Each structure stands twice: as C-alpha cells, then as structure tokens.
Amino acid sequence: MLLLFPSLTRCWLRLVPFLFLLCTLCVNYAQADSAHEDAARSFFADKRSAHTNNWAVLVCASRYWFNYRHMANALGMYRTVKRLGIPDSNIILMLPDDMACNARNSFPGSVYAASGRRLDLYGDNIEVDYRGYEVTVENFIRLLTGRMDNAVPRSKRLLTDARSNVFVYMTGHGGNEFLKFQDNEEISAFDIADAFEQMWQKKRYNELFFMIDTCQANTMYSKIYSPNILATGSSELDESSLSHENDNDIGVAVIDSYTHHVLQFMEGINKTSHASMQDFFNTYDYDKIRSHAGVRDDLFKRALSDTRVTNFFGGVAQVEILGPSPLDDVSDPTEQGSMSANRPAEAVLGDDSVAARAGSLSSPTHASGASPKDEYLGTENLWDDEGHEDEPAPARWGVLRAWTGVALLGALLGSVAVR
Amino acid sequence: MDYHYVLPVVVAGRLLISYSLHSDALLHNHQLSSPPTSYSRLQEGVYLFKNAINPYSGGLFHHSPLLLSLFSTVIPLSSAISPALWTLCDTLGAHCMVSIWRARSKLESSRRDGLIAALYLLNPYILLSSLALSTSTFENALYLLSLSFASQGSSSQALLCLAILTHLSLPSALLAAPIVMLLISGPESYLASPKAFTGDARKATRLCAEYLVYALSLTMISTVISDGWTWVPKTWGASLLLPDLTPNPGLWWYFFTEMFDHFRPFFLVVFSAHLVIYVAPLCIKFQHDPLYVTFLLQGILATFKPYPTLADPGLFLSTIALFPETYPYLRHPIVTVLLHVHASLLLPLFHHLWLGQGSGNANFFYASTLVFGMANGAALIDCAWAGLRIAFGEKVPGHEVVQK
Numbered sequence: 075m076l077l078l079f080p081s082l083t084r085c086w087l088r089l090v091p092f093l094f095l096l097c098t099l100c101v102n103y104a105q106a107d108s109a110h111e112d113a114a115r116s117f118f119a120d121k122r123s124a125h126t127n128n129w130a131v132l133v134c135a136s137r138y139w140f141n142y143r144h145m146a147n148a149l150g151m152y153r154t155v156k157r158l159g160i161p162d163s164n165i166i167l168m169l170p171d172d173m174a175c176n177a178r179n180s181f182p183g184s185v186y187a188a189s190g191r192r193l194d195l196y197g198d199n200i201e202v203d204y205r206g207y208e209v210t211v212e213n214f215i216r217l218l219t220g221r222m223d224n225a226v227p228r229s230k231r232l233l234t235d236a237r238s239n240v241f242v243y244m245t246g247h248g249g250n251e252f253l254k255f256q257d258n259e260e261i262s263a264f265d266i267a268d269a270f271e272q273m274w275q276k277k278r279y280n281e282l283f284f285m286i287d288t289c290q291a292n293t294m295y296s297k298i299y300s301p302n303i304l305a306t307g308s309s310e311l312d313e314s315s316l317s318h319e320n321d322n323d324i325g326v327a328v329i330d331s332y333t334h335h336v337l338q339f340m341e342g343i344n345k346t347s348h349a350s351m352q353d354f355f356n357t358y359d360y361d362k363i364r365s366h367a368g369v370r371d372d373l374f375k376r377a378l379s380d381t382r383v384t385n386f387f388g389g390v391a392q393v394e395i396l397g398p399s400p401l402d403d404v405s406d407p408t409e410q411g412s413m414s415a416n417r418p419a420e421a422v423l424g425d426d427s428v429a430a431r432a433g434s435l436s437s438p439t440h441a442s443g444a445s446p447k448d449e450y451l452g453t454e455n456l457w458d459d460e461g462h463e464d465e466p467a468p469a470r471w472g473v474l475r476a477w478t479g480v481a482l483l484g485a486l487l488g489s490v491a492v493r
Numbered sequence: 494m495d496y497h498y499v500l501p502v503v504v505a506g507r508l509l510i511s512y513s514l515h516s517d518a519l520l521h522n523h524q525l526s527s528p529p530t531s532y533s534r535l536q537e538g539v540y541l542f543k544n545a546i547n548p549y550s551g552g553l554f555h556h557s558p559l560l561l562s563l564f565s566t567v568i569p570l571s572s573a574i575s576p577a578l579w580t581l582c583d584t585l586g587a588h589c590m591v592s593i594w595r596a597r598s599k600l601e602s603s604r605r606d607g608l609i610a611a612l613y614l615l616n617p618y619i620l621l622s623s624l625a626l627s628t629s630t631f632e633n634a635l636y637l638l639s640l641s642f643a644s645q646g647s648s649s650q651a652l653l654c655l656a657i658l659t660h661l662s663l664p665s666a667l668l669a670a671p672i673v674m675l676l677i678s679g680p681e682s683y684l685a686s687p688k689a690f691t692g693d694a695r696k697a698t699r700l701c702a703e704y705l706v707y708a709l710s711l712t713m714i715s716t717v718i719s720d721g722w723t724w725v726p727k728t729w730g731a732s733l734l735l736p737d738l739t740p741n742p743g744l745w746w747y748f749f750t751e752m753f754d755h756f757r758p759f760f761l762v763v764f765s766a767h768l769v770i771y772v773a774p775l776c777i778k779f780q781h782d783p784l785y786v787t788f789l790l791q792g793i794l795a796t797f798k799p800y801p802t803l804a805d806p807g808l809f810l811s812t813i814a815l816f817p818e819t820y821p822y823l824r825h826p827i828v829t830v831l832l833h834v835h836a837s838l839l840l841p842l843f844h845h846l847w848l849g850q851g852s853g854n855a856n857f858f859y860a861s862t863l864v865f866g867m868a869n870g871a872a873l874i875d876c877a878w879a880g881l882r883i884a885f886g887e888k889v890p891g892h893e894v895v896q897k
Contacts, residue, residue, distance in 0.1 A: 469545040471720075472565075476542070479562035479718035486653070486710060493649040 117394055123381070125239040125280040128389045129232060130155045130165045133214060135246030135255045137170035142326040143317050145173045146187040147245040147287055147333040149195035154340045155241065159389030166217060166232055168204040170256060180323055187329045187337070189321040203230050211261045218242075218269040220278060236277040241285070241386040245333065248288030250311060251297065263297040274300040281374070283386040287332045289314040292368040304351065304374040304381070308332030309365035316364045331363050343383055345390055352378040496591060499607035503614045504584050511576035511624055523848075524840050525625035527800035528737040529555040529662070529728070532575070532626035539565045549723040555731040556628065557660045558715035558724050579623045582634040587613045589634070589641035594815050596644035597680045597784060605817070612814045617837070618807025629804035632662050636808065640787060643672050644680035648700055651676060656707035660715065663732040664798045666708075667772050671790055673700045674776060674783035683781040684818060684883045690780035732799045733765055740848075740858055742840060743801040744866050747859040768797055778881070785880050788812050789873065796869040803837075806869050813872075819879035829875055832868035839864055 118124040132155070134148035152167055174185050174196045185196040204213055216222050217232050234240055247254040251263040266284075273279050284305040286294050291307030298305060308315040308330070317327035318334040329337075339357055343349055355378065358367045371378055384390040519525060520532055528534065538554035541547070542565050548554040564570050568578060587610040594609050595601065613619060623630045635658040642651035651672060659666045677692040677700070715724055731737065738746050745764060752760060771793045779786045791812070795805035810833075813819075820826075839861035846853035885894050 469543065472542055472545050475718050475720055476562040476566045479558065479714050480566050482714045482717065483559060483562070483711075486707070486714070490649045490653045490707075493647075 117392070122392060123239065123281070123376070123385045124237060125385065126237040126391060127235075128160050128164060128239050128241070128386070128391075129234050130160050130241045130387075131168075131217065131232065131243070132165065133168045133209070133242075133244045133246075134170060135168075135209065135244060135253055135261075137172050137256050139173065139176050139178045140326055141246070142173050142185075142324065143328055143330050144245045144247075145169055145171075146185055146195060146329050148243070149185055149200070150187045150329065150333060150337045151243050152200065153195055154337060155387055158340075158343065158384060158387050159345050160387075161389065162201045163229075164389065165201070166203045166230070167201065168209045168214065168217075169202050170209055171202055171205040178325070180325075186321060186324065187334075189319050189328060191321065191323070201229070207256070209256060211255050211259050211265070214255075214261065215265060215269050218278075219272040220276065232278070234273075234278045237280050238278070239386055240273075240279045240282045242282065243285045243287075244294075245287040245330065248286070248290060248294060250290050251293045253286070253288055253294060263294045266294065267297040267299055270298055270303060271300045274302075281376075281385070285336070287315060287330050287336075291315060291332075292366075292370075295370050298370070298373065301373055302375060303370075304378075304386075305370040306355070307368050308363065310368060313365050332365065332367055335359075335363050335367075340383075340387065343387070345384065345388055347382075347384060349383045350379045351381040351383060351386075354383055496602065496606035496610060500584070500587065500610050503587075503611055504580060507580050507583070507614060507620065507623070508577065510620075511580060514576075514624060519621065519625040522621075522625055522841075523740045523844060524742050524803050525622045526627035526629075527741040527743075527802050528553075528739050529731055529800050530627040530629045530632075530802055532570075532628070535560065535564065535628065536570055539570055547719070547721075547723060549719060549727040552727075552736060555728055555737070557728050558718040559657065559660055559711065560628065560631075562718045575626050576624075579626055579630050582630045583614055583619065583623050586630075586634040586637040589637035590812070590815065592641045593637070593644045593680065593784070596641075597682055597815060599681065605814075609814045613811040616807050616811045618803040619811065622802055622804035622807065627802055627804065628661065629802045632658060632665070633804055633808045635661065636665065636668070636791065639668075639672060640675075640784070643675045644784065646676070646679070648676045649703065652700065652704040653707050656704060656711055659708055660711050660728075662798070663729045664768055664794050667768060667794065668787060668790060669701065669704050670772050670776055671783050671786040673697055673704070674780070675787060676700055678781075678783050680784045682784075682816075682818060684779075684785060684816075684880055685886075687781040687884050734761060735799055737800075740844070740855070741800055742803055742806075742862050742865050743799065744797065744862060745799050747855065747862065750855070764797075764799070768794060782880070785816065788816065789877055789880070792869065792873045792876070796866055796873065806865075806872075809869070810872065813876065816876075816880070818883060819876060822879035822882040823875050824878060825871065825875055829868060829871045832864065832871055836861060836865035836868045 130152075132148050132151050134144045136144045148167070148169055152165065155165060156162070173179065174183050181191065183196060184191075184194045186193065187195055204217075217230070220232060222231060232240075244253060252260045253262075254260050270282060270284075273282070279302070281302045281304070282300075284295055284298070284303060285307075286305075287308040288294070290309055290311050290313060292310050293307075295305035295307055309332070316331050318329045318331040320326065321328045335357070339354060355369050358369075360366060374381075382390075526532060534553055535556050538548035538556055538561055541551075541554070542561055548561065568574065590609050590613050591606045594605065595603065619630075619633065635654050639651045639654035639658060642648075642654060652669075655665070655669060655672055658668075674690065674692065674697075677696060678690065716722060726734070735745060735749050738750050740746055748760070748764075749757070771790060775786045775789055775793075776783075779789070788809070792806070792809035795801055795809050798805065840858070843853060843857035843861045847855055847858050882894060888894075
C-alpha cells in the first residue's frame, strides 16, 4: 500500500517525527503526573497513617459532687492530649464543670486526679467548649455529625475532615448499651454507632479511636459498624468499673481505675514516642484495672502494632521535606529516580524541626549521619550551612546600587553647591 | 544670650541626654515616631537591603531609598553614631533657624539668636523626637535648610533641599509654591505693610522647573538604588493610600480605622485634597510675606498630614520665634499654650491607658489627638490672625478691628 501511494507515504513520513514528539511529551506528562501521584501515595503508604491532623472529643457525662472522679478523668485526658500536641482548637471538651467551684470543694478552683493533690488539672489554662447544661446527648450527636445551627461558634464545632484522626473519650455512669448524661437522659450504643456512621458517610474522620470508661463500658462499642474505628472500654457486660482512690481532704473518689491506668501509661509517652496501640493494649491487666478492659479492632484496618499511640493521642504529623526540583523536573530520569530515595522525616508539631530531625528515631533507612545533600538528591537543603555560590552576588549588587546611589546623590549635591 | 555660647552648651546637653538614655522606650513611642519615620523600621529596611531582600516587598518599610542607601553604606546605624547624627541634624536646623532670622531681620547677629536656637533645640516635642531617633528630625532639618537657603537667595540649594524633603515626606511638595515665592520676593518682613506680589512669571516657572528636575533626578537615583519602582507605592503611596494605621498624634489614622472599604478611596482623596486647598489661599492672602506663608503652611501640614509625629507641630511652634512682630496681636496665646499642655499630657496618658494597661480603648487616644489637633489649630488660627492684624496697625483707643 505504501508503494501504491508514494505521496501519501511522504506525508505520513513527515508526520512521524511530530507524532514521536507528541508521544514522548504525553509519556513525559503521564510520567510527571504519575510521578506526582507516586510521591503522594508513597507519603500515605500503607504502614504509616494517612492522617494529617488530630482531633479529640472528651466528654464527661455526669454532674454533681460525688461524680468528681468523672470530671477528673476527662480533665486528666485533656491534659494528656494537650501535652502530646493536640491544640485547644482541635479539642472539644465537654464538662458539666460543677466541681471546681462547687460549694463542697475545699480547694476551690482546683480539680485533682490523684490523692496528695500535687497536680491541679483545672488550673487557669483549660478551654471548656461545652459546659454545664450544654453537655447533652443532642449536642454530642450534633457535634459528631456536624449538623448544627449556623449560629454555633467555631470553637464548639468538630471541624474534622477526611484526613483527621479523631479520639473520642467518654466517661460517666453507664450500663448495658447506654451512658447516662447528667442524670437526666441517656445515649445508647446504637446512637453512637449511627453517629459514627454519619461521620464516615460525611468523611469526617480518617480513623477514630473510641475510649469509654463507665460501668459495662464494652457494651457501648459493641454496636459500631463503620470502618476504621478502634474501640476500647473499661469493663465487660455486668461488670462495674471501679474508682481508683479517694482523697481524704476532698472527700470523694478522685479518679477511676481504668482512666488512671491509661493516664499512667500516657505519662511515659511523649511526642516522639513510637509506642504502638498494641503495646498500650498489652498493658491491660485485670489486677491493676480491676475490671476486664476490652478492645474492639475488627473494624480497624491497620495492624495495631503498626498504629502509634500518638496517631490518636497526640498532634504528631508526618512531614516530608522536599526541594522544588525533583517533582518539577521531568526530563531528567535520574531526578525521578531520586524521589524514591527521599525518606520522610518525622516532624513534630510545635517542636523545632531541626532538633526533631537530628534527634528523631525515624525509620532505620534514614541515614541521619549522612550529609543531607546525599539524601535529598538535587533538592535544596534547608539546613546546609555552606553558603550557596549565588547568594553573595545579589547582596553585592545591592551594596553596589547603594553606593551608586550615594555617589549620584553626592554628585547632585556637589553640582548644586557650587552654583 | 550670646548665640556662640548658647549653642555649644545646649548641644552638649543634648548629647549628654541622648547618650545617657539606655532604654528603647522612646524608640517605639507612637507619638514620636510614625511608620514613615520610625528608627526601628529603618533598621529593619537597611538589614533587609543588606541581605539582598527588597525592603519594599513587605508592608513595613516606608522610608525613602535615599535614606536606605545612605544608612547602608556611608553611615552605619549604630547606637554609638545615631544619637550624634540626630543631634547634628538638630544643631544644623537650629543654625538654619538663626540664619533665617538674621536674613529676615537683616542683621548680622542679634540678641535673639541664642533664644531662637534654644527654642528649637530645647522644644520638648523636637527634643523627644530626636531622642527617639525618628527621621522627622531629618525632615525638619531639610525644611529649615531649604528656608535658610531661600532666605539667602540661593535658589538651587533651596530647591534641592526641598526636593530631598519631598522624597522623605510627600506632603512637603506643597511647600514648593511658597518657597518659590520666597526666592523671588525675599525673606524680609512685610507683614505690617502688605504689597502686591511682583514676580517674574518666567523666573517662577524656571524655579519650578528646576525643582521638578531635582525631584525627578532624585527619583531616578532612588530607582537605581531600589532596582525598580516598588519604592514608589510604599513611600509616596503610603502618604496617599494610608496602608499602615499605626496610631500617631495625627487625625487620619482613627478615621480610617473605622472607614468602610468602599468609602476609603473617596476619603483618601478628600483628605489629600484638603492639604492642597490651603496653598493657594495662603499664597494669595500673604503674598507680601512668603516666609509667613511657608510658616503657616508647614503648620497646616503638621496638623493635617497623614503620618505626623510630635516633631512636626514642634517645628511650627519653634518657628513662631521668627515672627516676633506678631506677638502683640496674638489673641489667645495662653489658651493655645494650655491646649498644648493638655494635649501633651493626655497623649501619652491615654496611649498608655489604651495600649499599655488595657483599661481604655482607642477612643481615649483618639480624643487626645483631637485635643492636640485643636491645640495646633488654635495656634494656626492665632498666627494667621496676628499676621493679618499687623497690617491694620496699632490699636486705636475707642476702635476695634473686627472681621466681617
């Protein structure tokens, strides 16, 4: 056929180089696109968590002086979660808030969670978002689902997104598949399960960790059916959760056993800790907690040994530092190859990133001793103390311009002075 | 008060005060330094410039590129040199005031020289601004230099100083008209015997053109220094567009904090045009004495300019000393003085109450700026009245001069 139509062949032959160019451009573009996607996917790869921000919802559902320990539970958890890096803007604290200034409180304005009263959890630096009679079942469900009146302020909203890890902690008096709110109403396990399902449908969480410290607590998470939820409770069906200790001067129990155990474990955790949820659950001991604490992980996709405690309790984010060249420069194949060599660095919110990088115990492939330039091939190294070659030049130009200006000004002044 | 004794003593005293001050409290005082005159912003701009970052790319630096080049090359900004430099500028200003007085009164030296120098150097508004190292000291010195050269008839030098002053502070461009008139007429006092302004239109045009040439060449130099035109909206634009609403003793900032955005352009035009409308009437009414026009116009600019500091009205008050012939005709000098005392007490008090202690709010400080504006306005009105009243002669018993 080519022989039969020589002119046509010539036309096609002329087109071939253009087609070839087009193909290479398309391939390059596709490679570039997939290069970007690969980079993003490798960042959120399976073993590491896919969350970018952390939220905490801490609920104390009982009021009155004799339920002092429930408020201390919630405040202790609040302190821990704040210490590990979740900011107040990402914490919703729901407290009946009638303990600290209660007429029966011998230490007004203070709430303690341990006998001996060494640590005041109430202090002057807590942000209670729902207090007093605002702690209701309706507000709690509205908070979780996000279905609120337009007038509700931002501080009272759970502004999570699809990449938020949410930690929901509830404490109070409970029973078989219910939790009592403020001695007035109750929320059932079905309500909570449906609220979580609404959250899942609305993409309001990446992973959710539900912790509950009440009597017969494990029944509360038995009805959850949404994916990516890890749940733990303090006691089985027909079992009471016991308080841990009394303070003789306050006169009531100041902390519950289960929460005390959790807080004690958390005291050994800091922002850079790599302790996993499996390690945490392995510390559950009937002799210490005096009830059978349970875990429900069938809905949770990741392995518990790969899930860090700070994925839920802290505000630790994953940060990867890249330079501008690898992702933009598509023509150089060696640059593309270097992307896979980029090791993500663990950065910690609020900490000096240099210190975190220097002292971090990140994945073993990260060669902290090697010169950063070798790691990030072709990327701009932010901590390189050597001066770049082109840096003095712009400064030199500036000084030159300044001197030129001064000289011109002097010339002008001189020419006018002699007039 | 022999000038040759007074000046060194006062200057030495000022140097002593400025070098014994160890706190930065005055540097950040909002009454003494405004965004275009602040020393700390100048330091910041010079630092950025030295590190190859364009200081005009941010919103903080409003000084002229001329100052930028000067302080990044020839004169380093240091705590050892700056107080001496500022005192030198003030001394220069005081010397210029004396030379203006001598030119006006056609005397080689007079008994009032020392008094005039002391009134300038020891005026608390000017002294404190100089201690705060605000660049309004340079503006005052350049203004007085320009007037001094104009009084002596050196037109080029006067216009060059005015051009440099325009680069530091745009509203000063309005002083070109009276200074040109001054160059044509001369500084002698004709307040008591007004005569029509006889000036060569060609000469006036030539002087204006010379001023524009100087201003343009300084613009070119500034562009070279700053490598582009980004400096124009940040320096001159700052006076016209008021981007920075830092509190100052002026009358603009509060008005524009509560201004709705869609009215902003209109009121910026109104406020800027308000400055312009005073030029022609003053030049016409006081055409017999252009130095008096400059004096009154500077007072008006000091009261109504976008970013004044205490140094601007301070200069106005000090230059009243150049016109002793008006003193008998001032109607309410005591009221003016008391208003100024009021304002100078209220301004720092309410500023502290608002921003230091937090028990007041912006309205407190705004009220004190209104009192200050009233004090300046009272001084202006009184001086304008006295300048016109002289022409009517001595008070005849049984008669009174009224304004119909």
